[in-house]
Amino acid sequence: MQSDGLHFEFAVDGENFASAGTASETIKNTLKKLGLPPATVRRTAIAMYEGEINMVIHAGGGTAVVDITPTAIEIELKDEGPGIADIELAMREGYSTAPEEIRMLGFGAGMGLSNMKKYSDEMKIESEVSKGTRVLLKINI
Amino acid sequence: MSQEKRLHTVTLDQDKCKGCVACMRRCPTGAIRVRDGKAKIYYDKCIGCGECVRVCHHHAKKAVYDSFDIIKNYKYKIALPAPSFFGQFNNLENLGLIIAGLKRIGFDEVMEVSIGAELSSDATRRVLKEGTIKKPVISTACPAILQLILLKYHSLTENLLNLLAPVDIVAKLARENAIKKTGLKAEDIGVFFISPCPAKVFALKSGLGVEKPLVDGVLAASEVYFKLLPELKNIKDCTEVASTGLLGFAWACSGGEAAGIMKDKYIAADGIENCMNVLKELEDNKLDHMDFVELNACIGGCVGGVLNIENPFVARSKIRELNKSLPLSKNSIESVGKELDYFKWETNPETNDVLRLDEDFMVALKKMSDIDAIMKQLPGLDCGNCGAPTCRAFAEDIVDGAVDISLCTRKETNENNNK
Numbered sequence: 001m002q003s004d005g006l007h008f009e010f011a012v013d014g015e016n017f018a019s020a021g022t023a024s025e026t027i028k029n030t031l032k033k034l035g036l037p038p039a040t041v042r043r044t045a046i047a048m049y050e051g052e053i054n055m056v057i058h059a060g061g062g063t064a065v066v067d068i069t070p071t072a073i074e075i076e077l078k079d080e081g082p083g084i085a086d087i088e089l090a091m092r093e094g095y096s097t098a099p100e101e102i103r104m105l106g107f108g109a110g111m112g113l114s115n116m117k118k119y120s121d122e123m124k125i126e127s128e129v130s131k132g133t134r135v136l137l138k139i140n141i
Numbered sequence: 142m143s144q145e146k147r148l149h150t151v152t153l154d155q156d157k158c159k160g161c162v163a164c165m166r167r168c169p170t171g172a173i174r175v176r177d178g179k180a181k182i183y184y185d186k187c188i189g190c191g192e193c194v195r196v197c198h199h200h201a202k203k204a205v206y207d208s209f210d211i212i213k214n215y216k217y218k219i220a221l222p223a224p225s226f227f228g229q230f231n232n233l234e235n236l237g238l239i240i241a242g243l244k245r246i247g248f249d250e251v252m253e254v255s256i257g258a259e260l261s262s263d264a265t266r267r268v269l270k271e272g273t274i275k276k277p278v279i280s281t282a283c284p285a286i287l288q289l290i291l292l293k294y295h296s297l298t299e300n301l302l303n304l305l306a307p308v309d310i311v312a313k314l315a316r317e318n319a320i321k322k323t324g325l326k327a328e329d330i331g332v333f334f335i336s337p338c339p340a341k342v343f344a345l346k347s348g349l350g351v352e353k354p355l356v357d358g359v360l361a362a363s364e365v366y367f368k369l370l371p372e373l374k375n376i377k378d379c380t381e382v383a384s385t386g387l388l389g390f391a392w393a394c395s396g397g398e399a400a401g402i403m404k405d406k407y408i409a410a411d412g413i414e415n416c417m418n419v420l421k422e423l424e425d426n427k428l429d430h431m432d433f434v435e436l437n438a439c440i441g442g443c444v445g446g447v448l449n450i451e452n453p454f455v456a457r458s459k460i461r462e463l464n465k466s467l468p469l470s471k472n473s474i475e476s477v478g479k480e481l482d483y484f485k486w487e488t489n490p491e492t493n494d495v496l497r498l499d500e501d502f503m504v505a506l507k508k509m510s511d512i513d514a515i516m517k518q519l520p521g522l523d524c525g526n527c528g529a530p531t532c533r534a535f536a537e538d539i540v541d542g543a544v545d546i547s548l549c550t551r552k553e554t555n556e557n558n559n560k
Contacts, residue, residue: 025421
């Protein structure tokens with residue numbers, strides 16, 4: 001663990017919508033307790049929630065690692081899912097590969113990645129088809 | 142707000158408190174600890190919801206309200222009965238009877254809070270049309286919910302409906318009218334709310350959204366009920382008529398306020414946990430397509446208030462019956478001759494920062510890190526034996542220096558689990 005910071009690791013359970021969002025909820029409550037500005041808390045919570053849901057929908061779960069340092073909130077979302085073939089296309093608002101039954105639940109509107117970009121200060125995606133995806137999000141404090 | 146400046150909405154009868162953990166476990170904001178065998182309320186975190194009063198089997202928790210006798214301190218006395226108050230009586234066919242009865246027990250005038258509710262509905266429709274508040278617009282009529290948002294959901298303050306509560310609206314109108322009618326000074330006129338809940342006591346006494354409190358006292362629905370009941374049968378030839386339509390009285394129950402905005406895209410949730418789930422979804426932008434969100438801390442809405450007599454579901458049925466004979470609405474902003482601004486908040490309520498670990502971010506970070514380290518030593522059972530509602534709350538108390546880890550009686554459980 002780094003000094004002057006907080007470190008969190010979460011296993012994100014795949015195929016379980018009921019518990020999806022618990023990791024981002026924990027981070028949100030932590031940030032509130034730390035007294036960060038409401039807008040920063042909300043941006044972080046939404047960006048992370050979208051990432052968490054993506055792993056549930058597309059990758060059968062994964063891991064979320066969060067570091068809160070004096071200057072930023074850094075989130076790493078990693079899965080061993082199908083990967084993203086065309087990242088640029090996937091980033092477009094409204095583009096979705098979510099199956100119909102997921103959309104019926106109100107998810108999979110194709111806003112996940114674009115919202116993650118919109119609400120974070122830095123975003124990096126590394127993905128390899130049939131290997132998995134790694135998303136890094138940074139929200140400056 | 143400091144502990145001293147916070148109002149005490151709930152008090153403890155030290156002799157009756159057995160030090161059980163019922164209220165502590167129920168408290169939605171973690172404002173209660175059991176220390177030295179007695180429940181202790183941290184008022185800076187209390188939202189006045191009254192859940193602890195409801196769950197205390199020993200009747201040690203008491204809601205704070207004014208004694209009925211305070212009305213005697215004023216020359217001209219006005220009663221403001223809550224919409225839910227009309228749902229407390231059996232076989233009530235004429236709403237006018239309650240008004241006549243209140244006049245027999247000492248009030249010179251009665252103005253139904255439901256009048257303010259209809260005015261608030263009219264004002265809300267206009268605010269929604271103006272589009273000045275971020276959608277979804279969140280109702281602020283339930284003071285426990287408003288306090289909760291100010292305590293825990295700071296990013297939602299820009300969604301708050303900036304209107305006075307119905308009771309504040311009628312209090313303002315009633316005093317103005319009485320000054321004109323009687324020629325008395327403002328301070329000789331006593332305006333009293335007949336309240337279903339302690340949260341209203343807090344809101345009205347501290348003046349939430351107003352420069353200074355608009356009512357002179359808050360009376361408990363239950364206490365007024367018992368004074369009123371024997372008088373009701375003595376009323377012959379009642380000439381009083383209620384001045385509200387069904388939209389106003391509908392505010393007694395969850396969904397009533399939302400129905401008054403005349404739009405379809407709304408949510409009405411009741412019960413404090415349900416409301417917290419909705420607030421969480423609002424924070425995560427999951428309810429962005431909604432126009433309006435009505436939240437009531439009590440199950441069933443105001444009929445579920447802890448100062449009422451009747452079971453909330455029975456009261457709801459009674460209100461429904463009474464509403465059958467009423468027109469839709471009897472009051473509008475035009476009918477009282479006011480502008481929209483008259484109904485708006487005079488001041489924006491301030492957020493409450495008491496949940497943050499420290500003003501200094503670096504110190505807060507260090508404290509959080511210490512809390513996490515302590516959490517690893519605790520069993521994670523949330524048993525409450527230490528006097529804190531959860532292991533995490535206990536860890537925070539330790540870091541704050543309030544208690545010692547030796548209070549945990551079940552650390553061995555953790556050690557066994559880890560073997």
